Amino acid sequence: MTSQTQPPALRLEADFSPTELKQARKSVAGSAIGNAIEWFDYGIYGYLIVYISQLFFTFGEEGGTLPRILAFSTFAISFLIRPLGGMVLGPLGDRIGRRKVLIFTIVMISVSTACIAALPTFDQVGYLAPVLLVLLRMVQGFSAGGEYAGAAVFMSEHAPDNRRGFYGSFLEFGTLAGFSAAAILCTGLTLVVGEEGMMAGWWRLPFALTLVLGGIALWMRRHLEESETFTEDSSKDNEVSTAPQALGTLLRKYPGQLFKLFGFIVLVNVAFYLVLTYMPSYLTTTLGHGSVESNMTLVLIQLVMIALIVPLGALSDRIGRKPLLVTASIGFVLLSVPAVQLMQSAGLWGQIVGIGTLGLLLVMLLSTISSTLPALFPTSVRYSGFAIGYNLSTAVFGGTAAVANEALIGATGNSLVPGWYLMAAGVIGLISVLTFKETAGRSLRGNVIPGSDDQQRRKLGERLVGAGRP
Secondary structure (H helix, E strand, O other): OOOOOOOOOOOOOOOOOOOHHHHHHHHHHHHHHHHHHHHHHHHHHHHHHHHHHHHHHHHOOOOOHHHHHHHHHHHHHHHHHHHHHHHHHHHHHHHHHHHHHHHHHHHHHHHHHHHHOOOHHHHHHHHOOOOOOOOHHHHHHHHHHHHHHHHHHHHHHOOOOOOOOHHHHHHHHHHEEEHHHHHHHHHHHHHHHHHHHHHHHHHHHHHHHHHHHHHEEEEEEEEOOHHHHHHHHHHHOOOOOOHHHHHHHHHOOHHHHHHHHHHHHHHHHHHHHHHHHHHHHHHHHOOOOHHHHHHHHHHHHHHHHHHHHHHHHHHHHHHHHHHHHHHHHHHHHHHHHHHHHHHHHHHHHHHHHHHHHHHHHHHHHHHHHHOHHHHHHHHHHHHHHHHHHHHHHHHHHHOOOHHHHHHHHHOOOOHHHHHHHHHHHHHHHHHHHOOOOOOOOOOOOOOOOOOOOOHHHHHHHHHHHOOOOO
């Protein structure tokens, strides 16, 4: 095993052969499309929640907040299952390979989401309808527990050491593209067929389309190869030979890294799900804004985020990950409440500026997490550590964010709850980020925690200067 006093040699983009560069780019594409499908599913559920609540959770009631709370709770249930998926699929990915697990996850996510399109409603089969919906969301959650972590690890292990931020940003590009596609599709479909048409059955179309997208992703992933980082380190490491051993090693040797990841993901997920999933319901139901106007505002903000995410990822390769992460965390602490106040009181432009502010802070986080979080762990437990820490935090604070805010607003009558919630998450995220080591320009090879010394960063600077690059 490579010692921490002799870190593995850096592999810059210039060191890659044309074949290796092609494989690295294919790994990014294969990872990003799977991520896009996962978040397309979450997005369409969020945008169609008003129809799902009426079709599956009315239980004979008209109006009231209970159907919407139950629909959001079903959304949260898939997140509560994600840690189980992470605990099973993460160690499995460290043992048998990232690619095999990623093929499994994309099949299960696509099939379970598409099956929602065929579900009978409450009026047709009674309580069986919400039960079937919950079961499918549980399958989706279990699979998602291994999808995002595996995609980020797979991508990061293929990327050049000096361009991991740039390559990694495309994974989150897929996230935002999936959400934007969901917003555009659901909003456009509503405009074309109207509210009555959506209730009559057109709500099923977005879910059914996932099967087609999943087939494309499966084809792409079947043609990918494991990274040299994984194959070399796994062949040299004899400490972990089974999934339970991988999990035990992670909990015994790297609990501090898990806590760092957990705290940071509190902020990422609260921000992500409040801004991109909960906002359609909050703006229309709580604040009384028009649904089409609110959805189009979110689409506009997401398109701006898509345009910014890759340049910000590339910037993190130059200045480091921590400056962006610290800036975004402080921004959520200071600006979340004012941003929500703008949405309430300043009309359409206030809505745009308020959501835009939160979206800008969020994209600063998203642009770096796929390159930052895999670097918290050595190769032998990288998938396990990411999947378990990420999904535990997501289950507690991410999937429950919408239903928690809905319940708190109902209990307190205070429509500023999302702002205070984001501010609290910002404090937790900032504490975690301040404990991170800078990993930009460090190698992920050698089965040690990257960023444990500054030697590689100095070597990277010397090599780039020697090559005539600033």
